[in-house]
Amino acid sequence: QRYFGIIDSKVRQLMSIPKGNSALRRVMEETYYHHIYHTVAIEGNTLTLSEIRHIIETRYAVPGKSLQEQNEAIGVDAAMKFINTTLLSRTGTITVGDILEIHRRVLGYVDPVEGGRLRTSQVFVGHHIPPHPQDLQRHMEELVQWLNSEEALQLHPVEYAALAHYKLVYVHPFVDGNGRTSRLLMNLVLMQARYPPVTIRKEQRAEYYAALDTAHE
Incomplete structure (x- = not known):
């Protein structure tokens, strides 16, 4: 609870800055590119931040770099x-269709x-065995039912977002892109609550995956 108080104080400070503030706009733009960079890098993508900016801004490929890696950045x-x-x-409400459209x-x-x-x-994800494919539709419907429930909406937004992320990772509904989609769902929940989006940095990869492993246990 103490940490939530600290976060809330910082969010209030951020929200007090006028939206037209040029420095805030620059930070928001940089944060956008940083999120793309870190969310693909955490999964092994080797593109640099400047290469990702180039790809997003120009839609031109970076010579000598994997097209798959570049398409991962474009997808995010x-x-x-x-x-x-x-x-x-x-x-x-958030629907199963919304999550499928993000993915x-x-x-x-x-x-x-x-x-x-x-x-x-x-x-199979490490020691975690996600639900059988035949059960995925039910698990996804249960997930969005929880996302839109009073129980979830009464949680602190940071806790709500973290649990939304974990619950989607737990179901692991897709062949690929589960982590990227879960981190985007986390930020959708935060932004709906008027909190800024979160970037999990590639330097935090080991700590991030360890936290997910602990949650699975």
Whole structure:
């Protein structure tokens, strides 16, 4: 609770800055590119921050770099734009369809067949065995039911976002892109509550995965 108080104080300070403030706008732009960089780097993508900025701003490929890695960055950019322009401007609950649409953009440039589609094969994530493919639709419906429940909405936004992230990772509904989609869902929940989005840095990779392993246990 003490940490939530510290976070809330910092958020209030941030929200007191006028939206037209030029320094705030620059920070928000930099934060956008930093999120794309770290969310793909945490999964092993080797693109640099400047290369990702170049790809997003120009849509030109970086010579000598993997096209798959570049398409991963473009996919996260497309998903973030969808969240910022569509989901945040809409009233109402989060749906299974919303999560599938986020994932369709995350994976759509790398694997358009699997993008936005629940997996049809069993996967194993370390010591964690996610639900069987036949049970995924039920698990996803239970997830969004929880996301929109009074129980969830009464939690502190940071706790709510962290649990939303974990619950989607636990289900692991997709062949690929589960981590990126879960981190985007986490930030959707935060931004709906008027909190700034969070970037889990690549330097925090070991700590991040250790926390997920502990939660699985």
